[in-house]
Amino acid sequence: MENFLPDGVTIEDFIIIVTAFSAFIVVIAIWSTGIIKDKMHGKIKALQSRRSNLKRGFTAPTKHKETVKKRKNISFMHNVVGKFNLIKNEASEKYQLILLQAGFRDKEALTVFSFYKILSPIILGAVAVFLIYFVGIVELSDNMKIIVCLAATLLGAQAPETYLKNITIKRNLDIQRSLPDMLDLLVICTEAGLTLDAALNRVIKEISAASPELADEVAITIVELGFLPNRKTAIQNLAIRIDLSSVKAITATLIQAEKYGTPLAASLRVLSAEFRNERFMKAEEKAAKLPATMTIPLILFILPTLFIVLMGPAACLISDNLIK
Numbered sequence: 001m002e003n004f005l006p007d008g009v010t011i012e013d014f015i016i017i018v019t020a021f022s023a024f025i026v027v028i029a030i031w032s033t034g035i036i037k038d039k040m041h042g043k044i045k046a047l048q049s050r051r052s053n054l055k056r057g058f059t060a061p062t063k064h065k066e067t068v069k070k071r072k073n074i075s076f077m078h079n080v081v082g083k084f085n086l087i088k089n090e091a092s093e094k095y096q097l098i099l100l101q102a103g104f105r106d107k108e109a110l111t112v113f114s115f116y117k118i119l120s121p122i123i124l125g126a127v128a129v130f131l132i133y134f135v136g137i138v139e140l141s142d143n144m145k146i147i148v149c150l151a152a153t154l155l156g157a158q159a160p161e162t163y164l165k166n167i168t169i170k171r172n173l174d175i176q177r178s179l180p181d182m183l184d185l186l187v188i189c190t191e192a193g194l195t196l197d198a199a200l201n202r203v204i205k206e207i208s209a210a211s212p213e214l215a216d217e218v219a220i221t222i223v224e225l226g227f228l229p230n231r232k233t234a235i236q237n238l239a240i241r242i243d244l245s246s247v248k249a250i251t252a253t254l255i256q257a258e259k260y261g262t263p264l265a266a267s268l269r270v271l272s273a274e275f276r277n278e279r280f281m282k283a284e285e286k287a288a289k290l291p292a293t294m295t296i297p298l299i300l301f302i303l304p305t306l307f308i309v310l311m312g313p314a315a316c317l318i319s320d321n322l323i324k
Contacts, residue, residue, distance in 0.1 A: 074108055077115040098161075101243050102168045103213065117160045124156030125149060171213050172244055178211030179246055180279065182218075183272035190265040196254070197225055217241055231258055246275055 092110060099109045128149045131137045140148065185206050189199035200222050208215040217238060224234035232255050239251040249271060257264040 074111065077108075077111050080118065081111055081114045097240070098164050098168070100241055101171075102164045103171055103216075113160060113164070117157070120159045121153045121156035124159070125153035128152035168243070172242065174211055175214045175217070175242055176244060176246065177279070178207060178214045179244075179250070180272050180275045181210070182207055182214060183250070183268050183275065187265050187268045187272060190268070196258070196264070197222060200225075246271075246278075 092114075095113060096110050099105075099113060104113075128151075132140065132145050132148060182203055185203045186199055189202050190196070194202065200218055204215045204219050204222070207218075220241070221234055221238045224237060225231055228234045235251050235254050235258070239248045250268075253267045253271060254264070256262055257267065
């Protein structure tokens with residue numbers, strides 16, 4: 001172990017650093033769980049801005065105060081991305097869809113993402129070269145040094161996409177959990193005689209605290225229903241922004257009800273029952289996997305401790321008797 005440590009750093013120092021870092025992570029985790037975050041904060045202004053943009057037919061300049069530093073940063077990112085011609089290629093449409101599904105709807109989101117996609121491999125590659133060649137944190141052969149630096153560069157190239165993918169998965173899970181409750185509320189509102197727009201407005205007020213992401217998407221759909229010339233397009237945009245099969249089923253039901261006048265409440269009630277049954281089956285699947293999942297932690301962490309507690313006193317007594 002000492003061979004892998006830098007000069008002047010002992011094993012005790014390494015243990016102290018690791019312990020301090022672990023304690024810091026634990027404090028941050030406890031602190032973050034104790035803070036109640038309002039995810040809906042600031043989204044009302046964004047929806048109002050989107051309503052104005054849809055009404056005028058183009059993206060208008062924002063009226064809120066932006067700092068000079070932010071404008072300079074965006075301008076610098078535009079210049080860098082423009083030199084590499086990243087926004088105008090075919091991949092830009094793909095990344096624009098990924099950003100939309102991750103919840104980033106700002107017009108500068110693609111520029112910022114493209115900029116960090118260029119910057120992250122350079123930074124990680126430079127850090128790897130500095131740590132390996134100049135600091136000498138690990139003793140490696142020349143070929144291994146090159147391989148590690150290339151691996152760090154490739155990791156940096158994939159880091160922005162991985163970050164967006166993780167955000168999208170977490171967001172979709174939050175939306176998936178709240179879909180049955182939303183459908184139940186929508187069924188109640190439609191059976192009470194409300195129109196689709198009024199029912200969706202009422203649903204937003206009820207689910208905004210439990211699922212702000214779903215409430216945000218439904219609110220955007222209401223805005224588009226009011227201003228887009230084709231209501232079908234507004235409903236289809238919801239399925240594009242949320243890449244879930246359940247959301248696609250809901251949008252197909254809403255489009256069918258809008259087109260043919262079929263009973264909306266009955267169709268949504270069937271979908272709600274299916275989603276709840278699916279969620280119940282997934283919970284049963286996780287419960288069935290739990291014994292197999294807990295086997296390795298049980299063998300590695302719990303059983304050795306149990307043996308020490310049970311057999312430790314007996315071993316001490318036996319050793320004392322043998323010494324006497």
